[in-house]
Amino acid sequence: MKKLVSILLLLVLCACCALAQAAYPERPITMIIPYGAGGTTDVYGRTLAALLEKELGQSITCVNQSGASGSIGSQFVKDSDSDGYTLLVCAETMGTYRTMGVSELGYDDFTVISPLVGDPKIIVVGKDSPYNTMDELLAAIKENPGKLTMSHSGPGGSGHNQGLVLGEFGYDVAMISFNSGNEALLGVIGNQVDFTNPNISTLSGYIASGDVKPLAVFSNARLEAYPDIPAFTEFMPEAEKYVNIPYTVLSFCVNNDTPEDVVAALKDATAKALASAEWQEFVTKNAADKIFEMYTTAEEIKGFYDHWQSVVTWMQYDAGVAPISPEEFGIARP
Amino acid sequence: MAEILSLLNLRFIFLVFLGSIAGLFVGAIPGLSVSMATALLVSITYTWETTDALATIMGVYVVGVFSGAVSAILINIPGAPSSVVTTLDGYPMAKRGESYKALYYATIYSFIGSLFGLVALAVLTGPISAIAIKFRPMDYFLLSLFGLATVGSVTSKNYTKGLVAAALGLLISMIGLDPLAGTPRLVFGVKELRAGISTVPALVGLFGFAEVLSVIYNGHMKQTVEHMDKTRVSLREVLRHWKLSVYTSLIGMLVGALPGAGGPVAAFISYNETKRLVKNPEVPFGEGAVEGIVASESSNNACIGGALIPMLTLAVPGDAVTAIILSVFYVHGLKPGPMFIRESASSFHAILVAGFLACFILLVLGLWVAPKICRIIAVPKNILLPVVTVLCVVGSFACNNRLFDVGLMFAFGLLGFLMRLRGYPQAPLVLALVLGKTMDSNFRRAMSLAAVAENPLMNLFGHPITLILLACTLFVVLGNIPFIKNLGKKKAQA
Numbered sequence: 001m002k003k004l005v006s007i008l009l010l011l012v013l014c015a016c017c018a019l020a021q022a023a024y025p026e027r028p029i030t031m032i033i034p035y036g037a038g039g040t041t042d043v044y045g046r047t048l049a050a051l052l053e054k055e056l057g058q059s060i061t062c063v064n065q066s067g068a069s070g071s072i073g074s075q076f077v078k079d080s081d082s083d084g085y086t087l088l089v090c091a092e093t094m095g096t097y098r099t100m101g102v103s104e105l106g107y108d109d110f111t112v113i114s115p116l117v118g119d120p121k122i123i124v125v126g127k128d129s130p131y132n133t134m135d136e137l138l139a140a141i142k143e144n145p146g147k148l149t150m151s152h153s154g155p156g157g158s159g160h161n162q163g164l165v166l167g168e169f170g171y172d173v174a175m176i177s178f179n180s181g182n183e184a185l186l187g188v189i190g191n192q193v194d195f196t197n198p199n200i201s202t203l204s205g206y207i208a209s210g211d212v213k214p215l216a217v218f219s220n221a222r223l224e225a226y227p228d229i230p231a232f233t234e235f236m237p238e239a240e241k242y243v244n245i246p247y248t249v250l251s252f253c254v255n256n257d258t259p260e261d262v263v264a265a266l267k268d269a270t271a272k273a274l275a276s277a278e279w280q281e282f283v284t285k286n287a288a289d290k291i292f293e294m295y296t297t298a299e300e301i302k303g304f305y306d307h308w309q310s311v312v313t314w315m316q317y318d319a320g321v322a323p324i325s326p327e328e329f330g331i332a333r334p
Numbered sequence: 335m336a337e338i339l340s341l342l343n344l345r346f347i348f349l350v351f352l353g354s355i356a357g358l359f360v361g362a363i364p365g366l367s368v369s370m371a372t373a374l375l376v377s378i379t380y381t382w383e384t385t386d387a388l389a390t391i392m393g394v395y396v397v398g399v400f401s402g403a404v405s406a407i408l409i410n411i412p413g414a415p416s417s418v419v420t421t422l423d424g425y426p427m428a429k430r431g432e433s434y435k436a437l438y439y440a441t442i443y444s445f446i447g448s449l450f451g452l453v454a455l456a457v458l459t460g461p462i463s464a465i466a467i468k469f470r471p472m473d474y475f476l477l478s479l480f481g482l483a484t485v486g487s488v489t490s491k492n493y494t495k496g497l498v499a500a501a502l503g504l505l506i507s508m509i510g511l512d513p514l515a516g517t518p519r520l521v522f523g524v525k526e527l528r529a530g531i532s533t534v535p536a537l538v539g540l541f542g543f544a545e546v547l548s549v550i551y552n553g554h555m556k557q558t559v560e561h562m563d564k565t566r567v568s569l570r571e572v573l574r575h576w577k578l579s580v581y582t583s584l585i586g587m588l589v590g591a592l593p594g595a596g597g598p599v600a601a602f603i604s605y606n607e608t609k610r611l612v613k614n615p616e617v618p619f620g621e622g623a624v625e626g627i628v629a630s631e632s633s634n635n636a637c638i639g640g641a642l643i644p645m646l647t648l649a650v651p652g653d654a655v656t657a658i659i660l661s662v663f664y665v666h667g668l669k670p671g672p673m674f675i676r677e678s679a680s681s682f683h684a685i686l687v688a689g690f691l692a693c694f695i696l697l698v699l700g701l702w703v704a705p706k707i708c709r710i711i712a713v714p715k716n717i718l719l720p721v722v723t724v725l726c727v728v729g730s731f732a733c734n735n736r737l738f739d740v741g742l743m744f745a746f747g748l749l750g751f752l753m754r755l756r757g758y759p760q761a762p763l764v765l766a767l768v769l770g771k772t773m774d775s776n777f778r779r780a781m782s783l784a785a786v787a788e789n790p791l792m793n794l795f796g797h798p799i800t801l802i803l804l805a806c807t808l809f810v811v812l813g814n815i816p817f818i819k820n821l822g823k824k825k826a827q828a
Binding site for chain 1: 373376380381467468469470471511512513514515517518525526528529593648649650661664665667669670671672673674735736775779782783785786
């Protein structure tokens with residue numbers, strides 16, 4: 001009996017060795033989504049996972065591990081084996097954890113397989129608001145410094161950052177933090193706040209219903225889907241260097257010490273998944289920025305995240321939002 | 335109409351039924367929660383047709399909220415925060431051998447509550463979302479405070495102990511990242527604490543594991559309920575409380591429609607109202623009054639329809655489950671929001687039809703399964719409790735896939751046990767934990783809005799809804815001060 005068991009165990013061991021040499025991926029994969037079910041990260045993560053399954057030929061289980069601005073789930077991935085079987089889809093907060101004092105993680109701790117999408121932001125006021133154009137709103141902010149209220153999605157988030165950009169140019173607004181971009185928008189619709197800057201994915205229904213007046217796209221170009229909404233730089237050309245980056249960025253990453261062949265296999269499969277008709281249709285339907293098409297090579301991707309991190313962390317530090325200087329983490333001023 | 339009939343095919347009905355069965359188990363097993371089941375369903379139903387996915391999820395939702403009452407009544411462990419109130423009168427009834435009667439009431443009034451909420455969803459989405467949008471940060475704060483003030487008065491003979499428990503809950507809810515500034519609070523360098531304390535491990539520990547510890551401490555391991563009353567209560571007798579049910583359903587539906595508060599607040603407010611309205615119950619409240627079950631189950635089930643209203647029309651989930659249903663919509667490319675009911679009428683109808691179907695399945699399951707499930711109370715504690723302990727561990731781990739939460743569960747179990755020993759109610763602590771973050775962020779939001787207003791006081795309180803809520807809160811708090819209570823009594827005597 002004992003002998004039989006030993007032989008069996010030996011066989012299993014051999015099988016393991018054989019498996020270890022097989023090409024990636026040879027067993028099911030886990031994708032950690034560090035936010036709750038239903039958010040933008042979750043929706044895009046799950047869509048990507050379904051398409052990647054087809055390319056990789058292995059099932060991918062999405063696990064939501066939310067908390068602390070996404071740093072709990074990200075830490076879980078960081079602590080997992082760097083074998084490509086634990087993937088991460090993260091949001092832009094990854095770039096600001098360290099300076100905000102939330103976590104020791106940053107984009108440097110991961111290898112970005114590909115940036116995914118950006119969700120464009122639109123400055124809106126309620127339908128009964130006295131302001132009808134961006135010019136009128138900007139003039140009102142100048143006249144009453146610190147008196148106009150702007151709701152945003154949460155501390156250090158994309159909405160908050162845009163308020164800081166206004167501050168950089170001497171437009172001082174009272175920023176009111178809400179739990180989500182959608183709640184910030186409802187504050188405007190409920191006439192409690194003067195203006196806000198939601199993502200287009202949350203906003204589109206309210207533009208159609210006429211509950212809000214869209215004043216400007218917070219970018220240097222108009223959106224294809226909404227050609228009538230002017231770009232922010234049409235009113236404030238000097239803001240170019242702040243609005244030429246997307247503020248809401250989703251990224252698909254693995255641990256930074258993952259073997260090169262695994263990273264290459266993932267990059268290859270991801271490129272195919274992102275080029276698929278399903279993905280393209282999904283992204284177009286949500287009017288998202290296709291940043292996965294803008295930065296494809298490893299240098300471009302690194303360049304993009306380095307630039308993003310430097311612009312945003314320094315702006316937050318200068319405004320007193322982030323308590324820790326970006327300098328401590330070797331992030332140069334933009 | 336033709337569209338609604340076309341939904342009623344066998345496949346659709348089967349899926350609702352399947353969901354309902356899942357809901358029954360998930361809700362009744364302590365530690366497993368409806369939100370966990372729906373989250374699991376999101377990944378399973380990812381490739382399904384939207385209507386199929388909605389059918390299953392509505393089944394889980396409606397029946398799951400009801401079946402939280404089963405474990406609350408039978409073993410004093412609520413399946414979800416919204417069933418906490420059901421334990422107050424349900425468990426004493428079960429201990430008296432009236433578990434069958436208690437479950438019968440819970441079934442009938444969960445059915446009525448769910449139906450009420452869904453009818454509101456069918457016909458009142460417009461006006462109710464208009465009310466929800468009028469709620470300001472200050473109003474959300476006051477509503478939560480009102481809920482907390484009530485809970486102290488309903489769960490303990492000693493109001494002070496209720497308030498102490500609530501204060502402790504608020505303090506614990508402050509752990510984690512500050513919702514407005516993003517800085518970690520009260521985490522003492524423990525990384526895992528940055529995510530804050532989730533409700534599931536706290537609830538499971540405070541009620542589930544604490545119950546296990548209490549039984550061991552009291553040495554009641556072999557104790558079983560010997561006599562079990564199986565006489566049927568006539569339907570006419572049960573339905574005597576329909577007026578109370580409609581009133582508490584209305585409360586449940588309205589509170590459910592306000593994001594952030596949800597089932598537990600609705601149940602507590604309803605219970606408090608019931609105590610106020612029903613002066614002479616046959617059995618005193620807290621010792622097994624059926625009115626308590628009527629209030630709790632009507633209101634927490636009416637919350638379902640209520641919570642779906644802001645989710646569909648404003649994309650704001652009313653509770654944890656609707657937050658996950660919201661993701662089903664997004665995954666299927668649907669956009670809840672002001673245009674949803676007009677643009678995606680078919681999905682809206684699917685939700686309604688599935689919801690109504692689930693109500694009737696609830697009735698059948700409740701009446702048919704409940705008497706069978708009652709036997710669990712006859713299982714000796716030395717067999718039942720190890721099972722409960724395992725479920726507590728599984729449930730707390732599964733809520734966020736973290737071992738840390740299991741540790742938290744044990745810690746809360748110990749805390750709950752000590753609180754019981756000293757006569758502090760656990761319910762206020764749970765409710766405060768659920769509401770703490772909402773209260774904190776809304777109060778500070780209200781302050782920062784008022785700070786830049788021309789007239790800060792007017793900005794804070796100059797709105798009808800705010801004034802009503804403020805009056806309600808003051809009424810409850812002042813009414814519980816012994817001095818004022820005695821004043822009222824003296825007058826009544828004189």
